Amino acid sequence: MNVIEIKSLTKIYNSSEVQVKAVNGIDINVKEGEFTAVVGPSGSGKTTFLNMLGGLDKPTSGEVKIGGVDIWSLTSRQLIDFRMNNIGFVFQSYNLIPVLTAGENVEFIMQLQGKPKKERAQRTKELLEAVGIGDRINSRPSKLSGGQQQRVAVARALASKPEFILADEPTANLDSKATTSLLELMSNMNKKYNTTFIFATHDQRVMDKARRIITIEDGKILKDEYFNRD
Amino acid sequence: MLNYVIIAWRNLWRNPRRTLITSASVFFGVFFAIMMTSIQKGSFENMIENMARFYSGYIQIQEKEFMNTPGVNNSFELSPEYKTVINNNQSVTSSTKRVETFALASNGENSYPSFIIGIEPDKEDLKSGLSEHLIKGSYINTNSVNLMVGHVLAENLNIDTGDSLILLGQGYHGVTAAGIYEVQGIFDFPLPALNKQIIYMDIANAQEFASIQNRITSNIIMVESTDNIEEVINELKQVNDKDTNVYTWQELMPELLNLIEGKESSSAMVKTLLFMIIGFGVWATIMMMMHERKRELGVMIAIGFQKSKLLLLVLIESALIGIIGVVSGLIISFPVFYYLFHNPIVVTGKMAETYESMGFEAKIAFSINPEIFYNPAIIVLVIFMAVSLYQVFFIAGLNVVKSLKS
Numbered sequence: 001m002n003v004i005e006i007k008s009l010t011k012i013y014n015s016s017e018v019q020v021k022a023v024n025g026i027d028i029n030v031k032e033g034e035f036t037a038v039v040g041p042s043g044s045g046k047t048t049f050l051n052m053l054g055g056l057d058k059p060t061s062g063e064v065k066i067g068g069v070d071i072w073s074l075t076s077r078q079l080i081d082f083r084m085n086n087i088g089f090v091f092q093s094y095n096l097i098p099v100l101t102a103g104e105n106v107e108f109i110m111q112l113q114g115k116p117k118k119e120r121a122q123r124t125k126e127l128l129e130a131v132g133i134g135d136r137i138n139s140r141p142s143k144l145s146g147g148q149q150q151r152v153a154v155a156r157a158l159a160s161k162p163e164f165i166l167a168d169e170p171t172a173n174l175d176s177k178a179t180t181s182l183l184e185l186m187s188n189m190n191k192k193y194n195t196t197f198i199f200a201t202h203d204q205r206v207m208d209k210a211r212r213i214i215t216i217e218d219g220k221i222l223k224d225e226y227f228n229r230d
Numbered sequence: 231m232l233n234y235v236i237i238a239w240r241n242l243w244r245n246p247r248r249t250l251i252t253s254a255s256v257f258f259g260v261f262f263a264i265m266m267t268s269i270q271k272g273s274f275e276n277m278i279e280n281m282a283r284f285y286s287g288y289i290q291i292q293e294k295e296f297m298n299t300p301g302v303n304n305s306f307e308l309s310p311e312y313k314t315v316i317n318n319n320q321s322v323t324s325s326t327k328r329v330e331t332f333a334l335a336s337n338g339e340n341s342y343p344s345f346i347i348g349i350e351p352d353k354e355d356l357k358s359g360l361s362e363h364l365i366k367g368s369y370i371n372t373n374s375v376n377l378m379v380g381h382v383l384a385e386n387l388n389i390d391t392g393d394s395l396i397l398l399g400q401g402y403h404g405v406t407a408a409g410i411y412e413v414q415g416i417f418d419f420p421l422p423a424l425n426k427q428i429i430y431m432d433i434a435n436a437q438e439f440a441s442i443q444n445r446i447t448s449n450i451i452m453v454e455s456t457d458n459i460e461e462v463i464n465e466l467k468q469v470n471d472k473d474t475n476v477y478t479w480q481e482l483m484p485e486l487l488n489l490i491e492g493k494e495s496s497s498a499m500v501k502t503l504l505f506m507i508i509g510f511g512v513w514a515t516i517m518m519m520m521h522e523r524k525r526e527l528g529v530m531i532a533i534g535f536q537k538s539k540l541l542l543l544v545l546i547e548s549a550l551i552g553i554i555g556v557v558s559g560l561i562i563s564f565p566v567f568y569y570l571f572h573n574p575i576v577v578t579g580k581m582a583e584t585y586e587s588m589g590f591e592a593k594i595a596f597s598i599n600p601e602i603f604y605n606p607a608i609i610v611l612v613i614f615m616a617v618s619l620y621q622v623f624f625i626a627g628l629n630v631v632k633s634l635k636s
């Protein structure tokens with residue numbers, strides 16, 4: 001089943017002199033449970049693509065359907081609620097709210113969703129244990145390493161039970177050990193909860209884990225390949 | 231359970247120094263504004279009370295020409311209708327008759343202009359505690375033919391109790407008013423101006439001196455509190471007496487009112503400046519708090535925070551800064567000024583002279599009028615509302631994609 005359906009997605013930036021076609025007519029579908037990397041050289045349009053897909057950046061033209069909903073026809077308030085309920089985000093760094101503990105960061109998104117307290121506490125504990133930092137539930141982000149922070153971010157992204165998780169270069173600020181273990185974690189979560197992951201990366205080690213690699217250049221899809229990693 | 235107040239509170243203490251400095255500036259602003267106003271209002275209230283007690287009263291009934299042309303020619307007899315109103319109104323605490331006239335007071339070579347006030351000695355004492363201000367001699371009785379003299383005037387005339395004083399003036403319709411009287415008491419008022427001029431005598435004695443029989447120049451009415459003035463005035467004005475007018479202390483002492491208004495407007499300017507400086511400080515803090523968290527706020531919107539909720543959060547933050555400042559300002563200032571209200575600071579030495587030369591009693595009186603306390607709180611509220619506008623525009627204009635790049 002398609003989680004995401006993208007039709008002729010285009011983003012054009014009109015800077016003072018030149019017109020930049022950051023994303024230039026992308027058509028693609030993403031199925032439930034995919035573990036997909038978006039790769040390409042710097043400036044190829046990965047971030048712009050992911051932001052439009054995640055309901056953060058409005059396309060110049062084209063369509064993004066998530067679970068059948070044309071997200072760019074929603075009002076901005078509806079879109080924010082849509083993101084809360086349907087999309088998990090992991091950014092490059094500083095993902096977490098610094099004044100909340102690891103546990104609170106994970107719980108808060110469920111509180112926004114109006115989930116009951118008991119369910120929130122239970123799921124927070126479960127997720128933090130699943131990402132391997134159950135013992136740091138009461139630590140503030142500043143007391144965690146970069147890798148640990150990204151794990152909390154993954155747990156938070158999973159907390160709202162989204163349709164899929166978007167991660168724009170989640171390992172860019174991590175050393176190779178933390179990169180490998182975060183990738184393993186995401187891959188495990190993908191298998192355990194059947195959550196769809198889409199991530200942009202430059203990193204060969206990250207690409208090696210992906211089961212589908214979409215290569216972008218100049219805002220266009222150059223290659224779209226599937227791999228069997230088992 | 232996480233709520234916005236807790237998150238806002240934690241956000242404030244990410245930079246404790248900045249939060250404390252900003253709250254402290256609000257605190258000091260509130261405290262100083264209260265102090266300034268309390269001292270100023272206190273000294274005015276004190277002066278008004280002294281003037282009203284010893285001189286003008288809160289309300290006066292006068293012959294209608296007396297205001298423009300004071301003198302015994304414009305005297306009158308209090309009508310029974312007035313007496314009925316005065317006797318029946320619960321807010322009236324006292325009503326006394328007076329005869330006021332000017333005279334030249336002489337002792338040998340020394341002559342000074344003086345202001346004669348004929349009083350009903352017992353009632354006047356009840357009203358103003360006049361006898362407590364005697365520094366020498368004794369208080370005059372009803373129907374006494376002796377005088378009581380302000381101490382500065384007595385020194386200038388070089389007279390003491392038991393000495394005789396010649397008074398020379400003009401009586402009713404040009405009749406010469408003259409007499410020789412014994413000084414029975416010397417007094418010292420908290421109103422320096424009065425000490426230089428005033429001579430008290432019994433009202434019958436004054437009526438005889440000025441040849442005005444039973445007529446008086448004014449009837450002075452005291453009320454429970456200044457809040458009752460209007461009500462009593464309105465009732466007195468119902469009395470249909472074409473020959474007289476009813477005045478408030480403000481109308482009787484326009485110079486005092488001008489002085490108060492002048493001083494109040496200049497101190498309002500100082501306070502405006504004070505709060506403008508504080509306002510800019512608060513604004514700078516809030517601006518920094520917003521800008522340095524731009525990315526964080528962007529992430530929050532990205533993951534599903536409505537802007538309205540985010541705005542609520544940052545508004546709570548700024549409100550907390552203001553509340554810390556205002557509440558601590560009020561909590562600390564109220565007992566301080568409440569104490570000082572009941573225990574005014576007595577000024578001595580050179581300072582005292584300066585005070586008296588300006589016509590004030592030589593003490594720093596404080597006021598605890600409620601508006602002294604809630605006005606600064608309202609001003610701070612307005613400042614924070616203005617600063618909040620900045621937060622509203624900041625959040626409304628926050629672009630998620632741009633803030634994620636920062």
Ligand SMILES: Nc1ncnc2c1ncn2[C@@H]1O[C@H](COP(=O)(O)OP(=O)(O)OP(=O)(O)O)[C@@H](O)[C@H]1O
Binds near residue numbers: 013020022049
């Ligand atoms: N706000 C903007 N205004 C104008 N041009 C922009 C803007 N944002 C991105 N671009 C341009 O769009 C193109 C795609 O940028 P994008 O950030 O999507 O690339 P990317 O693949 O994510 O690169 P990187 O690997 O460096 O993150 C680039 O040429 C970039 O300069």
Ligand SMILES: [Mg+2]
Binds near residue numbers: 046047048168
């Ligand atoms: Mg990018």
